[in-house]
Amino acid sequence: MSLGEYKLSERSDAHGLLHTPEGVRDIYNSECAKKLQVEASIHKMLGLYGFKDIETPTFEYFDIFNKERGTIASKEMYKFFDKEGNTLVLRPDFTPSIARCAAKYYKEEELPIRLCYNGNTFMNNSRYQGKLKEIAQVGAELINDDSVDADAEMIALVIESLKNAGLEEFQIEIGHADFMNGILEEAKLDEEEAMEFKSLIEAKNLFGIEDIIASKHLNKELEELILKLPSLFGNEDDLSYAKTRVHNTRSIQAIERLEQLQNILRVYGVEDYISFDLGMLSKYNYYTGIILKGYTYGTGDVIVSGGRYDNLLRQFGKEAPAMGFIILIDQLMLALSCQKVEITTGSRGWLVAYEPSARKTAIDLVHQLRSSGRCVELMRKEVNLELETYLAYAKRNQCDKLYYVSAAEKIEEVNLLTGNTAKVTHEQLQNN
Numbered sequence: 001m002s003l004g005e006y007k008l009s010e011r012s013d014a015h016g017l018l019h020t021p022e023g024v025r026d027i028y029n030s031e032c033a034k035k036l037q038v039e040a041s042i043h044k045m046l047g048l049y050g051f052k053d054i055e056t057p058t059f060e061y062f063d064i065f066n067k068e069r070g071t072i073a074s075k076e077m078y079k080f081f082d083k084e085g086n087t088l089v090l091r092p093d094f095t096p097s098i099a100r101c102a103a104k105y106y107k108e109e110e111l112p113i114r115l116c117y118n119g120n121t122f123m124n125n126s127r128y129q130g131k132l133k134e135i136a137q138v139g140a141e142l143i144n145d146d147s148v149d150a151d152a153e154m155i156a157l158v159i160e161s162l163k164n165a166g167l168e169e170f171q172i173e174i175g176h177a178d179f180m181n182g183i184l185e186e187a188k189l190d191e192e193e194a195m196e197f198k199s200l201i202e203a204k205n206l207f208g209i210e211d212i213i214a215s216k217h218l219n220k221e222l223e224e225l226i227l228k229l230p231s232l233f234g235n236e237d238d239l240s241y242a243k244t245r246v247h248n249t250r251s252i253q254a255i256e257r258l259e260q261l262q263n264i265l266r267v268y269g270v271e272d273y274i275s276f277d278l279g280m281l282s283k284y285n286y287y288t289g290i291i292l293k294g295y296t297y298g299t300g301d302v303i304v305s306g307g308r309y310d311n312l313l314r315q316f317g318k319e320a321p322a323m324g325f326i327i328l329i330d331q332l333m334l335a336l337s338c339q340k341v342e343i344t345t346g347s348r349g350w351l352v353a354y355e356p357s358a359r360k361t362a363i364d365l366v367h368q369l370r371s372s373g374r375c376v377e378l379m380r381k382e383v384n385l386e387l388e389t390y391l392a393y394a395k396r397n398q399c400d401k402l403y404y405v406s407a408a409e410k411i412e413e414v415n416l417l418t419g420n421t422a423k424v425t426h427e428q429l430q431n432n
Contacts, residue, residue: 023133030398034343035136035333038165039118042138042327045161049153051116051140056097058119062087064096069315070285071096076125090122093284095309095324098141103316106143112150113143113320131301132330139306139326146310146321148257151290152264154323158294158304159270161327166341170296172273172304173233175280176258177287179242182250183226187216202281204230221245233277236262242278254289261290286312292325298338303331349375351394353387354405356380361409368426391416 020026027035062079065071071093078090091097098115106113118138125133140157142150155172162170180201184194193212200208206227213226225232225245232238236259243255258276265271282291287307294304306325313320336343350369354362362378369376377399381390387404394402395416402414403424413424 023131025132030345031333033345033398035329037343037345038333038336039136039138039329041164041166042161043116043118045157045164046116046138046140049114049140049157051114054098054101054115054117055119056091056094056101056117059088059090060097060100062089064100065089065092069096069312070287072123072283076123078122078124092121092123094119094121094137094139094326095141095284095286096312098324099309099313099322100316102141102143102320102322103313103318107318110144112145114140115143116140136329137326138329139324141322141324143313143322144320145323148260149264150323151257151261151308152268154306154325155261155265155274155290155292156268156270158292158306158325158327159273162294162304162332165327165332166336166343167296167303167332167339168341169339170273170294170303170335171275172292172294173275173277173280174258174261175277175291176254177282177289177291177307178250179254179278180281182246182248182252182254183222183229185250186222186246186248187213187218187226189216198281201229201279206230219247222247229279232279234275236276238276238278257289282307284309290323294327296335296339298335299331301328301331303328303335348398348400349377350401350403351377351379351390351397351399352403352405353379353381353390355407357407358405358409361411362405365403365405365411365426365429368429 059080062074062077065077067074077092080088082088094117098117102113102115116139119136121135121137123133123135125131138161140154142154155174158172180198184197187197189197189212197209197212200212209226209230213223218226222245225242232242239255239258239262243252246252246255255278262271262274262276265274277293280291280293282305284307286309288310289308291307292304293302296303304325304327306323308321308323310321313322352362352366352369359380366376366378377397379390381387381404390404391402391414400415400417402416404412404414406412411424411426411429412421414421
């Protein structure tokens with residue numbers, strides 16, 4: 001290394017240029033292969049349910065995600081400007097982008113639209129130290145169907161997608177946005193009180209909740225229900241209990257929707273993965289009906305979130321109900337790893353190392369191997385490197401076999417899984 005090269009390397013390290021900023025990370029080698037495999041397994045299930053791929057830009061106009069849309073706070077977005085002075089943001093959420101596309105490209109379509117996507121969102125949030133700010137997601141949106149059957153199908157799809165990715169032990173918790181909205185109306189909380197109330201429910205702060213409702217002179221049944229909200233999650237018995245404690249139409253209709261949903265999910269045969277949480281809230285204010293979150297052990301965060309948003313597309317010019325969800329790939333990968341779930345990435349590659357004088361034989365060999373669908377890496381052997389160096393390289397790169405083509409154009413096969421070696425011919429490889 002020259003002095004100039006050394007100084008450049010030193011300067012790069014001193015300025016952190018060899019590292020990533022806080023909240024993002026590199027994914028490489030076997031981890032990247034496993035991540036792609038998990039995404040592919042989920043994508044395959046989405047395709048089996050009839051969902052079609054769509055890609056939206058990584059950045060869009062700020063107004064797509066503004067406060068009126070009910071998405072995340074402006075301060076939590078990565079914002080910048082184009083040359084005309086328009087404010088742009090890295091997408092913090094896929095759903096508004098999909099709503100924009102559906103309103104533009106499917107404006108006249110009245111039958112169900114099924115769209116799915118795979119990409120990253122970006123959250124500039126310093127409150128969650130140690131969490132990723134670039135978040136890999138696979139998601140789906142079912143548009144133009146307001147039925148409880150659509151809710152059930154999407155939840156069943158979530159469950160089948162997680163199972164197809166290799167996860168077996170998980171729970172999908174289901175709530176309803178209108179259940180809480182109805183309680184807020186019945187309790188006659190103003191906007192400021194309602195925001196504080198939701199924060200206390202989310203934090204399960206019983207004392208704070210008591211302070212708010214103490215001055216409201218609520219009937220005993222509603223007061224009892226509100227105080228139980230932080231712990232009101234489980235099975236349909238909780239739905240029945242809540243139904244006897246509320247006296248507003250919105251909350252009652254929300255419970256009835258959940259009861260209908262439960263019956264349909266039994267038909268799908270996925271009821272064992274389902275529980276209800278009537279105190280569930282979402283950071284996205286555009287949800288109008290069913291909301292859901294998925295949990296498993298081995299990760300401290302949700303692996304799935306979603307819900308029904310029947311008013312969002314209207315803001316882009318199309319009257320259409322919709323239901324969607326996202327699977328958080330990084331959290332899912334963490335859970336799979338903690339639960340020791342083996343992710344099979346398909347057949348591993350082979351390495352062909354050759355002496356320069358045997359170039360043609362080696363190239364003919366890799367053509368033959370690749371034509372059968374085998375992943376093969378070709379590498380010329382350097383004079384100053386021993387064959388063991390290439391064996392070690394092949395092992396580091398998860399190769400199953402190494403083929404060495406000698407100067408005499410003989411082919412030696414080394415099985416890296418068993419350690420066996422053998423002399424082989426083109427004809428033998430072709431038969432294999």
